[in-house]
Amino acid sequence: MKSNYDYSEIEKKWQKVWIEQKIFEVNEENSKPKFYCLEMFPYPSGKIHMGHVRNYAIGDVIARYKKMKGFQVLHPMGWDAFGLPAENAAIKHGVHPAKWTYENIDYMKKQLIRLGLSYDWRREVTTCAPEYYRWNQWIFLKLYEKGLAYRKSSFVNWCPSCATVLANEQVIDGACWRCESQVEQKELEQWFLKITAYAEELLQDCDKLTGWPEKVLTMQRNWIGKSEGVEVDFPIEGMKESLRIFTTRPDTIFGVTFMCISPEHPLAEKLCDDKSALKKIRLLQREPEVKEGVFTGKYAINPLNGEKVPIWIANFVLMEYGTGAIMSVPAHDQRDFEFAVRYGIPIKVVIKPENEELPDPLKEAYENEGVMVNSGNFSGMSSKEGKKAVADYIEEKGLGKKTVNYRLRDWGISRQRYWGTPIPIIYCDQCGIVPVPEEDLPVILPENVSLTGKGESPLKYVQEFYKTKCPSCGGDARRETDTMDTFVDSSWYFIRYCSLHDESAFHKDKIKYWMPVDQYIGGIEHAVLHLLYARFFTKVLRDLWIVPFDEPFQRLLTQGMVCMESYRCPEHDWLFPKEIKDGKCIHCGKDVQIGRVEKMSKSKKNIVDPDEMIETYGADTVRVFSLFAAPPEKDLEWSSQGVEGAHRFLKRVYSLIYKHHSWLKETEGELSHPEPSSLSILSLIHRTIKRVTFDIEKEYQFNTAIARLMEFVNEVYHFEPKTEEERKVFKFALKNFLILLSPFAPHIAEELWHEIGEKGFILNEPWPQYDEELAREQMIELVVQINGKVRSKIMIPQGLSDEEITKIALNNEKVKQWIDEKEILKVIPVKGKLVNIVVK
RNA sequence: GCGAGAGUGGCGGAAUGGCAGACGCGCUGGACUUAGAAUCCAGUGGGGUCAAACCCGUGAGGGUUCAAAUCCCUCCUCUCGCACCA
Secondary structure (H helix, E strand, C coil), rough: CCCCCHHHHHHHHHHHHHHHHCCCCCCCCCCEEEEEEEEEECCCCCCCCHHHHHHHHHHHHHHHHHCCCCCCCCCCCCCCCCHHHHHHHHHHHHCCCHHHHHHHHHHEEEEHHCCCCCCCCCCECCCCCHHHHHHHHHHHHHHHHHHCCEEEEEEEEEEEEECCCEEEEEEECEEEECCCCCCCCEEEEEEEEHHHHHHHHHHHHHHHCCCHHHHHHHHHHHHHHCEEEEEEEECCCCCEEEEEEEEECHHHHHHEEEEECCCCCCCCCHHCCCHHHHHHHCCCCCCCCCCCCEEEEEEEEECCCCEEEEEEEEECCCCCCCCCEEEHHHHHEEEEHHHHHHHHCCCCCEECCCCCCCCCCCCCCCCCCCEEEEHHHHHEHHHHHHHHHHHHHHHCCEEEEEECCCCCCCCEEECCCCCCCEECCEECCCCCCEEHHHHCCCCCCCCCCCCCCCCCCHHHHCCCEEEEEEECCCCCEECCEEECCCCCCCCHHHHHHCCCCCCCCHHHHEEECCCCCCEEEEEECCCCCHHHHHHHHHHHHHHHHCCCCCCCEEEEECCCCCEEEEEEEEECCEEEEEEEEEEECCCCCCCCCEEEEECCCCCCCCCCCCHHHHHHHHHHHHHHHHHHHHCCCCCCEEEEEHHHHHHHHHHHHHHHHHHHHHCCCCCCCCCCCCHHHHHHHHHHHHHHHHHHHHHHHHCCCCCHHHHHHHHHHHHHHCCCCCCHHHHHHHHHHHHHHHHCCCCCHHHHHHHHHHHHHCCCHHCCCCCCCHHHHHCCEEEEEEEEEEEEEEEEEEEEEECCCCHHHHHHHCCCCCHHHHHHCCCCCEEECCCEEEEEECCC
C-alpha cells in the first residue's frame, strides 16, 4: 500500500474496473423493490460546470445508497442534444452541429466517468439521434390523431437574437429565457400542442405531488392560473352586437360605471372612430406604469340594472385573457379605480365592509369582502353569497354563463431552426395537411444544409428534404420545414431509459417495472418549463395506454445554485480567480474589488473548472466538498479553502487505514463479546451508522452525514488497538465506516476496502445495520438547570430513570449551593439526560 | 402589490421545545523541521477573570412554557417566484 493518498491513480483504476465489471448495469428483477433515481440530463454545451457536478453528485449518493439498501436502482444519463448553441457554433465556426454535439458528448461523458458516477451507460439517450427523435415524431402523430396537435396562425413570441419562436413559458419578464433579448410579437403559422386540454388535471394533480417542493407546486399552480367567474353579455346601445366580458366578481356588477376593451378586441375598430387614438393606445400596451384609454363614444347597457355606461378602449386590458373586455368597477378594483380617477369617471360603491365606513371620496378601491349595497334585490347579501347568487341569476336569465378561465396557453412548438426534430407533416395542394405515415418514420433531419440563422428554417432551402410525395394521393407535396421545440425531447426521455436501445421506446413491462421516477433531481429553473411539459406528456401517454400512471416524478429535489464571489478590476473588468494575486489584478496591479456572492457564470468569470479541481484534488474531494458545504436544496458557496478541507479529510481517512493496514488485512472484522476497552469504538461505529443513515433518509442531509464521518475519523484517529479483541472490533468499525463513506467518496472507499482485505465491490455490500443498544453512549453528561439555566454537568451512566437522575442532581454539591435556602417548587427530569429545578 | 423561503460566531453551516454554535474553513499558540510546506496537538461567540465564578448572546419587540434559534403575535431586512390575468 502506498503511503500517500494517490487519488489520481486510485480513481483511474477503479473507474476502469467498475466499467469492465459492469457493476452499474441493471435489469429488472421482480423479486426486488426498484428505485428510479434520475438527474436532469445536460445540454452538451462543451464541458460540464460545477452546477452539473453538484446535481450529479447528489444523485449518485442517492443511487448508491439505495442500491446498498437492497433496491434495484435505475440510474441513467443522457444528452439533451438538440438546440440552438450547436447551430450557432456551426454558423460561427463552420462545424456541423452534429459533429459539434457529438464531440461535446464524448468529452462530457468522459468527465462524468471521471467523477465516478454510477450510470448504466447502456441506456444512454441522445436526443438528436434518429432512433430517439423518431419517437418524438411518433408521439406528435398520436397527438395529431387525437386533435391535441394543431396548426394555427397567431401572434407569437419572437426572439430576434435566436431568430425563432418562444413558448410563453420561455419568455421571462418579456425577454428570452436563453439569451435575454427583448421578445417581439410576430404573426406566424405554427404548430401547437393542446396542453390546455389538461389544465384542470395538471392543476388538480399538484395535490398528489407530495414529494415536490411547495415552491415548485405554487409556481405551477400560478402558471396554470385557474380562476372561476362568469361571462356576461352587455348589450351595446344602437348596435346588434353585444360586449361579452369575464369577471370573477359578479357581486360587484351593480357598481359598473364603465366598460373597457383591449385595443386588439375585434370590436375595437368598429366602436372607435378615432383611429389615431386607437393606434396610440396600442403602442402603450406594454407599458404597465401608465393606464391610458380612449372613450369610443358608444355605450353599453348593464343587463342587471339597465344603466348606460361608456365603453372605453384601454391599454391595460389583455386580449389573450378572458374575452378581451371587462366591466369596470372602480370602487372595488384598484386598476379600474386608477383609470376612473384619471378620466373623471364616477365611482359607485356597492360593497361595504362589515363594521366600518368607507371614506368618501374613496382613496383606493375596496377589494375585500363585505356586504352588498346599492345592488337592487341583492342588497344586504354578503359579497360571498352574492357572488353565487348573482352568477345564478345571470345564468337563469340567459344573460351569460359561469366560466372557468386558465392563464395557461397552448404550447407552441414550431421552431424556425435546423437542429431539432423535423415535424412529421406533409402539405399537399390536393389533400391539405397530411401526417407522415407511422411506417415512414423517422423523418430524418438532412445533414447538408447551409445555416444562416436568419429567421427561416434552413430546411426550406433543402429540396431533397422538403420535396416529397403526398402519402394520401401520391401527388407532389412539401414537408413541414419547421422543427420541434427541444423541450419536446425532454418531456419523455425518462421513459426511454427504461428500455434498451434495441427495444421499443415504450416497452410496457419495463415501464411498469421502473416508472415512475422515485427521485428526480435538478435545478429550479425548470419549475414551469420542463417539469410542466413532462407532466403533460405523461398524461397524454397515459391516455394512449402507453404508461400506467398519472405523474412521472414522485419526489423532486431542486438543488441550489453553485455560487462564488466575483472579482472586478477597475481596468480589466471581471477577473477569473486566478487573475488575482494578493488582492491585486495580475495585469495592472490595481486593487481588485470583491463583488457579491452569486451564481457562477462565465460572464462574471466567477467560475471554477471541474476538470481543474479533479486534477488538483481528485473527484472524491470535489464530490465531498460539494455535498458537505451546504444542504442540497440550498445555494452553495464555492470556497477553495473549503475544498482543501474536504481533501484533508480524505487524506486523514487514507492515513488512518495506512497506519493499520498491515494487520487489518489479516484480521476478521467479526465480533464476539467485546471487552470494555473496545466497547467505546464499537459504540461509536454503531452511533455513526445510525446518524449517517438518519441524515441520508431525512431529506438527504448529506452535509451533516459527512460531518458524522469526520467525527468518527477524529475520534479513532489515534486509537491503537492492543489486544486481538480490540483489533477485531476496530476492523469491524473501519470496515463499516468505509461502507458509509462509499456513496460520497466511492473511489477511496473502494481502494481502502481492498486494502483492508475485503473482497468484492463495496457497492455490492449491504448498508450496515446498527444496534440501538450499542449506539447509545455509555456515559452521558447529565445537565442540571436551575430555573432554566445550566448550573452543573455530571457524568452518569446511560439509561438511568427520571427518579435516579433527579436524586443525583439534587445531591450534587454545586447544585446544592445554588439551591441554598431556596424553596424547590418543581423538578422536571427530561429523558434521563437533563433535570430542571425550579426554585424560589 | 401578492405568494414562498430565509435571517444563528470572522465565514460556510449544526441543533425530535431540553447544554446554542456539531462538522468544516479561517485565526492564535505549540510540536516536528536548518527553514518552509505538509502533518499532528491545543485553543477559538462577546464581556469578565491570572484562572475561575458569573453576566450577555440565534434580525427587533412582545407572548406561551419549568425550559424557545425552534411555537404564537407585531415589526424590520434579504432572496426567489408571480405581477395590469378582470
